[in-house]
Amino acid sequence: MTSFDVIVIGAGPAGSAAARKACDLGLSVALIDKAAFPRDKLCGGGVTRRAARELRDVFGLLPGPEALSTHEVRLVAGRDVLGEQRGLPAFAMIMRRRFDAMLYEAAVGAGAVAFCPARIATLDLQAPSVTLQDGRVLRAKALIGADGANSVVAKALHGRAYDPALIGFGMEIEFPAPAGQPPDPVVEIDFTAAVWGYGWAFPKAGGLTLGVGGRLSRNADLRAALAAYAARRGLDPAGLPCKGAFLPFGDPRPQPGRGAVMLAGDAAGLVDPVTGEGIGWALHSGQLAARAVAETIATPEKAFAAYARALAPVQAELRRARFLARLVYHPQLAPRFLRHLHRTPRLQRRFLSLVGGEMDYADIGLASIGRVIGGLIRRG
Ligand SMILES: Cc1cc2nc3c(=O)[nH]c(=O)nc-3n(C[C@H](O)[C@H](O)[C@H](O)COP(=O)(O)OP(=O)(O)OC[C@H]3O[C@@H](n4cnc5c(N)ncnc54)[C@H](O)[C@@H]3O)c2cc1C
Known part of the structure; x- marks a missing residue:
């Protein structure tokens, strides 16, 4: 089959939510990702209550059997403790490799036809259609670009995915838990670990994710900032990989799409500039894009207009x-x-x-x- 109601590019939270919702609404779906699942994705893995609600609404799922649920947060500024809060509502910490594979499987299980891994050779946003590098041509009435911070769909629409002067960047190290020691369940936020951003220590079932993130233009050396944060916490990162990725919180698209083409999640810049949260907005925008396709299936060139109306409250929230x-x-x-x-x-x-x-x-x-x-x- 090479002709679909909708093509979804990217099978992270935004793309899998779009694909799953579109299938549930009776649409035929092609789901394309350059990676085979499970795949890694650099992320703190903090699943907010907003994200958990979306997960339940779209997929009928909980964060996953390996999620660590925590109720304690420590706010610090370097070595100064600003406050400790206990008894908070549960905040789930997940590893994206498992979490995203769970969402991808739920989308494919609902009927999405997966092209993963597949490389895109060319995109035609007018048709819309996608030519894969192996020569296959996929056509659809509508197309959803959920292909992350370096979105090829955003580049095709707007000339570039984001403005590097405005966007954020994050770096992380995964520290395995010492053998036989239960994980320290306290989440830490350090407001001084990065400029126009913060540092985070997120406990996981198998260890701890330590990260720093902030506006790229204000943080000349995030790697050094992360090393300093690790040292303050008495952690030795020697031999552990230190990875970085874009956090598209500073350059949201006022018009994330055109005609029958829509951007969702990071591709649309839907990341909270205070907290760095993106999973919840990715799930939410993915499902809104799928609904817009279903609502306009007889006139798919109106899909973006329907999506833009549904997305307006999200954009207003991110402006605040x-x-x-x-x-x-x-x-x-x-x-x-x-x-x-x-x-x-x-x-x-x-x-x-x-x-x-x-x-x-x-x-x-x-x-x-x-x-x-x-x-x-x-x-x-
Ligand atoms: C260091 C760091 C820490 C973070 N911590 C948190 C956190 O704790 N909580 C939180 O809520 N958010 C966090 N975020 C943000 C969160 O990771 C993103 O907002 C979220 O992953 C967005 O989901 P998405 O589906 O839009 O994009 P992604 O998860 O990036 O998925 C995009 C998918 O598209 C695929 N793709 C990309 N290009 C192509 C292509 N050309 N062709 C085909 N497929 C393609 C990729 O393989 C990928 O599977 C963090 C981000 C960073 C960088």
Whole structure:
């Protein structure tokens, strides 16, 4: 079969959610990925409550049998502890190799025809159609680009996937758990481990993911920043791989698509600029894109217009997040914000509700974010 209702490029969270939802809505789906699954994906693997809700809604799944559930978070600024919060709602930590394979299998199990691994030779966004490097030509009524931060679909639409001056970058090291020792279940966030970003220590069933991430243009040497963070925690990274990847939080697409073509997940820049969360938005936007295809199947050139309407609240939410990021990470305001955070356990809990995806930025409102910024400026 080479003719489908929809072609989905990329089978990460956004693509697998799109493919699964499209199958559930009765569409025929081609799912293309350059990798064979299971495959690795650099990521902290923090599954927020928002992501967990999407996982349940789209796939009817939980984060997975190997997910580690944690209820404790420590907020630090270097060696200074700003606060510790216990008894928080569960926050799941997963390894993306397993998690993404689970989603991919659920999409294929629902009927998506997989072309994984397959290399794309050419893309025709008008048709739309995809020619694979082995010569096969796949055609469809609509196309969803869910191919991550370096999206070829975004490049075909906009000339480039992102602006490197605006986008983020993250680096991580996986530390295996010492033999016979249960994992330390405390999540740590270090606000000073990176500029316009943060460091994270995320416990996993088999060890600990230590990472730093921030705006690429503000962090000349994230590798050194990660080494310094590891040293502060008494961890020796010698012999362990240190990997990096783009975090597309600074350059969201105002128009993530055209005609019958849509971008979802990282390809559309749907990453939270305060928290770095992308899995939940990838799952959500993937399913919205699939719904848009189903709604416009008789007039597929209107698919993007339907998707754009459905995505508008997500884009508004990420705009509010960008506003708050200026408070949390701005070089002049950040020290004041951290002092305020240290003194105010209630603010710590509210901040963690945002990070954990229990609360939306809309729940705070731009006006009150503006008031906090004003107050911090006045107090000095
Ligand atoms: C260091 C780091 C830490 C992070 N930590 C977290 C976290 O803790 N929690 C969180 O929610 N988010 C986190 N994120 C963000 C999260 O990883 C992404 O937002 C999420 O993976 C986006 O999903 P996606 O499906 O859009 O893209 P991806 O997961 O990147 O999937 C894209 C897929 O497209 C495929 N592909 C790419 N190019 C092509 C091509 N040309 N042809 C065919 N297939 C292609 C890839 O093989 C891949 O399978 C982190 C990111 C980084 C870099």
